[in-house]
Amino acid sequence: MTTWKTFLSALVEPVPNNRPPLAGAQRAWVRALPFVVVLAMMGALLPTGIVALTRFYGVNGGLAAALATVQAGALALALIRPLTAWQLVAPSVLVGAIVTHGEAATQAWPWPVTTLLSYLFLMVFLAIRERGRTLLAVWAVTFVGNSLSWSVFADYFDGTSVVVTALSGVILLLGWSLRGRGEARRLLAAQEQISETERARRTLLEERARIARELHDVVAHHMSVIAVQADSAPYRIEGLPEPAVDEFGQIATAARGSLTEMRRLLGVLRAAETEADKAPQPGLADLPGLLATVAQAGVRAELDLADDVRKLDPVPQAVGLSAYRIVQEALANVVRHAPGATARVRVAAADGALTVDVENDPAPGRAPAVETSASTGHGLTGMRERVRLLAGTLDTGPTADGGYRVAAVLPIDRPATAVDAAPGENTA
Structure with missing residues (x-):
């Protein structure tokens, strides 16, 4: 009983998505393409279906027009509700098979060519929209219907039913596979975005x-x-x-x-x-040792410690520590992204603030970047957090000659708060 309920629900419950195919495309002509194709198919199948049913099958003109209109017009509905369109087409195929039975023994039965084309084209829309169990149920109904027509009316049966059964199965299976692959790729991209966000947050x-x-x-x-x-x-x-x-x-x-x-x-x-x-936290006095360490990695760094900084007695420990960490991260980025380049570190004091400026030249030649296991890819995040904590400003970005520059201003005299830091921070 449960199996039958599942089967019937698959035939009557469409996917709650009314967007037409390619609705998310960026180009307007791509979004309009499904409508153009459907309009062309309807323009070809509607008059052709009426003529075929009346001339070759002897169907009454009004009934022929009604059947052709339902089968061709359902393609327009299939753009947004393909299962509902199939629910209209399937009974029209049955009615068509009944009224054409025995009318023209030399014609294809129970699938006139126009009906066959409309049905197969409808399978394409079903395959790209509906669930897998719905596609299986639709194909099962198609298979059972063709099998019954062969069993009951064997004298009139021809190969069109086999063609419809086989091609509809291929279309549904292929569409379901391609759609599943596309959905898997979208889910993977979404998961990667979530993972990147989590990594940034964790950093x-x-x-x-x-x-x-x-x-x-x-x-x-x-x-x-x-x-x-x-x-x-x-x-x-x-x-x-x-x-x-x-x-x-x-x-x-x-x-x-x-x-x-x-x-x-x-x-x-x-x-x-x-x-x-x-270990004890470093400060400005430890910058020469930091530059010597960087030199061992192939980056020649020059330190310019202004006289006004030397006269400060002492630099607040939080400011000195932040200045050291900013220089450390900036030089680490030079080692990773511009190995062999020359870097210049200047520390000065003016107007109650400590300015830290680290600028490097572009990497010479085609030296490969150095990958380090300690790199998180979010070094600028730490710089901004330190500057924000001290109510300072941070300016980063490439230079005109292809190098890179990190400039920070760290207030010395006034207390730092996170609220004060927000509007003054420059994270360009």
Whole structure:
């Protein structure tokens, strides 16, 4: 019983999609092509069907016109509802077979040529739109109908039924296979897009976690200093009143509590880290060593540390760390994408901000790019996150001579917030 319900539902429940074939094409003439083909088929089959049924099969003119109109006109409906069109054509084929039976023994029966062409053309629309079980049910009805006509009217039966059965099966199977392949490719493309989005999101979260770890080291240092100074204040400063001593004690207690919470957070962030990740965080003073490391990879880098930067005493640790990481990522990109090129790193200070500029020449000759396992393909994401955190600006892009430039401005004097960073950030 369940099998019959499934079979019948396949014949009466079309796919809920009313878009015509090629509706998603970009070119207008491609979208119009199915309508032009259907119009041409209708213009050819409608008058031809009427003439064939009346002249060669002796069918009444009104009935012949009705049958030809249903069979040819159903092709227009097939553009958006092919199963509904088949539901109209199938009874018309049966009626046509009944009224033409015995009228012309020398003509094709039960499939006049016009009916055969309309039916096979309708199979094309079914194959590219309906589900596999619907296609199987349609072919089964076609096969059973042709088999019954052969069994009951063997004297009038000819090879057209075999042709229709075979060709309809081939068309439905081929269309179903091609459509399945197309759907698989679309699903694969969609999955790749989702995977790329997830990779970008994961990279962003990893970079944010890395920045949080590094900021912990910066903030924890200052909180430790606050705690020590608050604890030692009563011993270093003579004559402090009792309320001041209590106030210093409360400050020390709050600082130690904050350090405890930060250590808990750090334990979560560094759960999977190696010991190397827990080393002291670098700053501007470590740039010469960074450039020496890059030189070993074949990229000659020149450092220009302006005098006004040397006079800063000291550069805020968060700013120095971010400047170091930006230079590190920019030079890593040079190693990967422009091996053998010369890079220039300039760090300057002006108007209360630290400017970091990394520019490289194009790779000489046809040197192949260096692939590194540590590359995530989202290095600029980390740069933008650091700059955003400090309420600075970032400008990246190719230069006129084919090289690449990364320029960042990191404020020194004013506090950074993510809200302030959003409108000022330039991610070009």
